[in-house]
Amino acid sequence: RFGTPRQPGLVETATAVISVHPGLKRGLEGVEEFSHLWILYEFNNNTSSMDSSMRNNPNTIFQGVRCLVQIPRVSELKRGIFACRSPHRPNNIGLSLVRLVAVDELNLKVAGLDALDGTPVLDIKPYHALVEALPTAIVPSWVRKSSEFPRVLVLWSTPRQLPPHRNRKKFAWLSNEEILKVIEETLSSGDLRPPYLRESSEQFNGNLEIAGYRISYLMAATNTAEITDISEISPSKDNISI
């Protein structure tokens, strides 16, 4: 997993690299003239989000897809899947606006992609501000409410440094300092505990996987995450993430 920011643009340091098939190299000519691109990708790592109570409700489930979605961080509010950007969709296609950082041969370095490492990219399209920038478009107030959530204070109880990594090549475009920043921004971006623990004061030991490192953290209160350990993920466990 690539830390999975919950929204595009949230963890700005979390640059990702999109590798294009060598046969499509000339297809990249001119992309560097744009500041922003649309990335269409496949939500290929979705686990089923159905629980048994939903499974028998013909009004809410259609071919394994939940039609009504609980809006994150807005209590009791449900909306249809077509009013949401939830990743569990009738067709598993994701759409994110990213900032183009650099083009290097077959690789696009982009900022703000909220996709997992290994996510299949379906298409890259230039952002056309002339028709696609509509600052006055009407958005319901719950969209703002859902995207606002209290920042979390990040503390270190282990030294703030990365252990050596045997497979560092894959994330060579990120410096150690950048990876440390991605870790801190990801943890500070919101309460990462499972929803049923959100408002509790119970201790929670969580793990994140970012750029080949497993980050262990402890949340004892809603607004504090303490980083307790950083270790290299051994390549053998790397089938999904790195």
Place this chain on the structure above:
Amino acid sequence: RFGTPRQPGLVETATAVISVHPGLKRGLEGVEEFSHLWILYEFNNNTSSMDSSMRNNPNTIFQGVRCLVQIPRVSELKRGIFACRSPHRPNNIGLSLVRLVAVDELNLKVAGLDALDGTPVLDIKPYHALVEALPTAIVPSWVRKSSEFPRVLVLWSTPRQLPPHRNRKKFAWLSNEEILKVIEETLSSGDLRPPYLRESSEQFNGNLEIAGYRISYLMAATNTAEITDISEISPSKDNISI
């Protein structure tokens, strides 16, 4: 064909209706709270755009997809497919921003969709102005040049009215006056002649199919289209369009 505006938003009167599968009805709950939506669809009516000279060029063709694209209305300019919004793409997925006009049961009436009638819709996502409206995003000057083209003066040499239609039900959401406006806006939006005729003064007899009608027009100069006939398309020919 639905008149096929060459860009989303160009022919504002050209509303389209997206019909959602009854099993996904609850998925529409809340879409009416948004003014704009993203429509992901499949370019399913693409004809091959390869000519024989390209077919043997390993640098420009990849698995039947042209990597380099001639930019419309900008002479001699070619750019990679990922810098263009051309419909002939490695994955045939279209993306258009539309204005939501109305939701009626399973039907979304939208304005500005540049898709053909019968186009399979893959997904509907709400437009999030907070992150997706970037008016200062950098776009190369040829994008503007490509989308600017001289308006065409539309004249009628046949009465400006629609003949009766036996299959009008399918386009019931458009009044006769609206269909006439779509026809005029489509013809006025630019020179519809094939590229090799664009700068000639040769007479060109063209046909458009809009909302079940075939519109015949005559272009004798670059900036004038004369509507010469409107006839109902008989249902037997209707397999692709209407």
